[in-house]
Amino acid sequence: MTSRGAKTPASPSSSVVHSHTTSDNSADDSSITQESSWRLMHPILLVSEIVDGLKSIVSLMVGIGIIVLNRPQWRFWCFVALGVLLLTNVVVMPLLTYFTQSFRLSNGAIQFRCGIINRKRKVIGLSHVHAISKEQPLYFQPFHAIKLSVASAGDSDAEIVLSAVDESIQAELERYRSSRCNADTVLDRRGAAEAEADGRPDGTVVAVQPSLARPLLSQPFQPNADIPVYRAHLRDIVVFAVTNLGLLGTLLAMLGLMGRLNEMVNAHILADVEHRIMQFIQTSIFAFSLLTIVLILAAVAFSVVTTLFKFYDFQVSLRGDDVVIQRGLLTRHTVVVPVQRIQNVSIHRNVLRSVLKLSSVTVAVSAAHGSDDDGDSGSIDLIPVIRDRELYAVISRILPKWHIAQPRLNHTARVLLHYMLLIPLEITAFLCLALIGIAVFTQHMWMLWLVLPLVLLGGLWCVFRLMKSRCEGYEILDDEHIVIGGARGFTMFTLFTKRSRIQTVDRYTTPLRMRADVEKLIMPLFAFGKDTRIRLSALKTTQAEQLAHWAIHTNSR
Numbered sequence: 386m387t388s389r390g391a392k393t394p395a396s397p398s399s400s401v402v403h404s405h406t407t408s409d410n411s412a413d414d415s416s417i418t419q420e421s422s423w424r425l426m427h428p429i430l431l432v433s434e435i436v437d438g439l440k441s442i443v444s445l446m447v448g449i450g451i452i453v454l455n456r457p458q459w460r461f462w463c464f465v466a467l468g469v470l471l472l473t474n475v476v477v478m479p480l481l482t483y484f485t486q487s488f489r490l491s492n493g494a495i496q497f498r499c500g501i502i503n504r505k506r507k508v509i510g511l512s513h514v515h516a517i518s519k520e521q522p523l524y525f526q527p528f529h530a531i532k533l534s535v536a537s538a539g540d541s542d543a544e545i546v547l548s549a550v551d552e553s554i555q556a557e558l559e560r561y562r563s564s565r566c567n568a569d570t571v572l573d574r575r576g577a578a579e580a581e582a583d584g585r586p587d588g589t590v591v592a593v594q595p596s597l598a599r600p601l602l603s604q605p606f607q608p609n610a611d612i613p614v615y616r617a618h619l620r621d622i623v624v625f626a627v628t629n630l631g632l633l634g635t636l637l638a639m640l641g642l643m644g645r646l647n648e649m650v651n652a653h654i655l656a657d658v659e660h661r662i663m664q665f666i667q668t669s670i671f672a673f674s675l676l677t678i679v680l681i682l683a684a685v686a687f688s689v690v691t692t693l694f695k696f697y698d699f700q701v702s703l704r705g706d707d708v709v710i711q712r713g714l715l716t717r718h719t720v721v722v723p724v725q726r727i728q729n730v731s732i733h734r735n736v737l738r739s740v741l742k743l744s745s746v747t748v749a750v751s752a753a754h755g756s757d758d759d760g761d762s763g764s765i766d767l768i769p770v771i772r773d774r775e776l777y778a779v780i781s782r783i784l785p786k787w788h789i790a791q792p793r794l795n796h797t798a799r800v801l802l803h804y805m806l807l808i809p810l811e812i813t814a815f816l817c818l819a820l821i822g823i824a825v826f827t828q829h830m831w832m833l834w835l836v837l838p839l840v841l842l843g844g845l846w847c848v849f850r851l852m853k854s855r856c857e858g859y860e861i862l863d864d865e866h867i868v869i870g871g872a873r874g875f876t877m878f879t880l881f882t883k884r885s886r887i888q889t890v891d892r893y894t895t896p897l898r899m900r901a902d903v904e905k906l907i908m909p910l911f912a913f914g915k916d917t918r919i920r921l922s923a924l925k926t927t928q929a930e931q932l933a934h935w936a937i938h939t940n941s942r
Contacts, residue, residue: 423487423498427530430486430549431479438474445470488547490557492564495535497545507545509537511562515726515750516765519555519719526717531555536750559721563705611702611709614782617769622699625745625770626692627685628737630875696769701783708748708783710765720765724786726750729882729910731764732776736875742773746780749917789881792868794858797924804903804923805850813843849874850922857921859928861935869919880919886910887919890933902926908936 449463481501489496498506518534525531533547533555547554697714708727710720727748734744746768771779780789798805817836824832852872860868869880893905906929908919921932 423489425487426483426547427528427549427551428483429525429528429530430483432524433549434479434482435475438478442470442474486548488545488550490554490561492561495545495558495561497547509535509545511558513537514562514723516723517555517558517721519717519721521717521719523715525549533558611704613700613702615701615768615779617696617699617771621770622692622696623689624741624743625696626689628735628741628743629688629692630735630737631688696766699766699769701767703783708767710767712766722748722750722765724784727784727787728886729880730767730780730784730787730789731878731880732780733876733878735877738770739877743770744768744773744776745770746776787866787881788862792860792862792870792879794860794868794870795928796855796858796870797921797928798854798857801903801923802851802854804898804901805854806847809843809846809850813839813846816843852877853922857923859921859932861932867919867935869921871920882910882919884936887936890936892929892933898923904929906932908932 446467449467453460453463485501486499487497492511494508494510496506496508498504514535514537516534516536518536520532520534521530522532529552530549531552531554533550534544535547535558536544694714696712699712700710702709702711704721706724708722708724710718710722712718727750729749731747731749732744733747738744745766747764748767749764767783768776768779777790780787816839820832820835820839824830849872852875856870856872856877858870862868865884867882867884869882871878871880888909888911891907891909893907894903898904902925903923904926906919906921906924910917910919921929
């Protein structure tokens with residue numbers, strides 16, 4: 386018999402995206418009787434596919450134009466090739482995509498099929514939905530169309546993406562999902578009652594007649610009202626953008642673009658501009674400083690604009706047992722996350738935000754939830770930036786069932802700093818000595834200058850390890866929850882997760898560490914996002930045994 390009440394760890398093999406012939410977990414019971422017919426996508430999909438088709442052949446069109454200018458005798462064949470490309474990407478493929486993609490909703494599952502020659506069908510049981518993401522680009526809004534992504538446990542393959550559907554489809558999906566959850570509640574209660582009457586273990590599910598669930602399924606769906614719990618202020622979003630360490634990457638990209646100007650601009654014009662700029666800079670140090678400030682301000686402005694596009698009007702609401710996150714300036718993104726599907730909660734801050742007492746909060750589910758603006762499809766931004774004094778109060782309002790409060794970590798590596806720094810120092814010293822030996826042996830003394838960047842990189846590595854030693858620690862909250870502190874690069878984080886998410890416990894040591902009872906511990910988590918494992922780089926063996934015993938052994942209830 387299947388035990389619904391037992392809390393067993395999920396595993397990657399429990400992905401619930403099935404083919405049509407193997408969907409017995411979600412689509413073969415009596416709850417899938419209320420099916421609608423197969424429906425095509427919204428006609429706006431044709432416009433979206435045409436735009437994507439034109440984007441995909443822009444480089445080819447430019448190449449054809451260059452060939453026409455340089456080889457007039459090939460003009461006819463170039464225009465033929467251009468016509469074939471336009472016909473294929475702007476007419477044929479959009480029509481084929483539109484007429485071969487369809488979906489169907491029921492009170493047990495959502496189904497999707499696509500393909501021309503190789504037909505593909507996906508089925509996701511609504512009781513296994515981990516996240517629902519909605520995107521509404523600017524040109525979708527007049528037609529009341531949205532892009533809907535339904536994610537189940539697993540990677541991006543365990544996801545159904547409806548590229549363009551009417552807004553009412555989301556409400557219909559929520560109605561079916563609510564009915565399914567209610568039916569599961571009836572089954573659980575019935576199983577618990579039968580278990581108590583027959584003396585079976587609590588939570589064992591017995592066979593229930595379909596009529597037991599039908600009265601509840603026949604009730605009209607009444608959507609829960611959204612209860613606002615958090616809204617990001619515009620000034621906080623600007624602070625988030627200004628304190629983004631990705632500005633360094635933006636500056637490097639700008640410098641790289643300036644280095645490639647000679648490939649795009651006439652060499653004589655570029656040389657004249659460079660000469661005038663150098664004359665301007667050489668006039669005074671003030672001019673050089675002014676130019677540097679202008680570049681920094683340009684990078685900051687770029688960061689602010691992109692951040693506003695992503696997080697403008699960021700707000701979090703509660704809808705029953707779901708967390709609803711809405712954001713975006715031109716394209717409105719809406720993510721609906723069932724609270725019971727959240728696998729971990731991560732509070733993180735970089736060095737700049739730590740000084741300003743600012744933090745960010747993300748949550749992870751055991752599924753990819755559609756591509757984000759920055760390409761991240763794992764973690765979900767719950768709070769982009771917030772003052773530390775308000776942090777735990779706001780999280781408690783959003784996720785009251787997690788009981789998140791200021792942790793008191795047992796820092797494991799602060800007294801083991803020499804074990805943290807030993808490997809970086811040894812490797813840096815070995816590489817420097819090897820480089821010096823090669824320079825002396827080959828008489829290439831210029832190679833000695835390479836020692837300086839090696840020392841700088843080694844010093845940066847030691848700084849990262851020092852941050853780890855200051856931040857790494859843990860606190861076991863109760864029989865099910867744990868808090869882990871750590872650092873990744875210039876970012877410090879505090880991770881709240883559940884024991885049921887831990888897949889394995891891996892303990893590592895070396896002969897030198899073994900004599901001092903020091904180990905490294907890694908516990909992979911079944912969750913998507915940046916925080917996919919618990920890592921403690923240096924801790925005592927007794928602490929490692931305590932964590933391993935807590936993670937693997939379950940207490941009887």
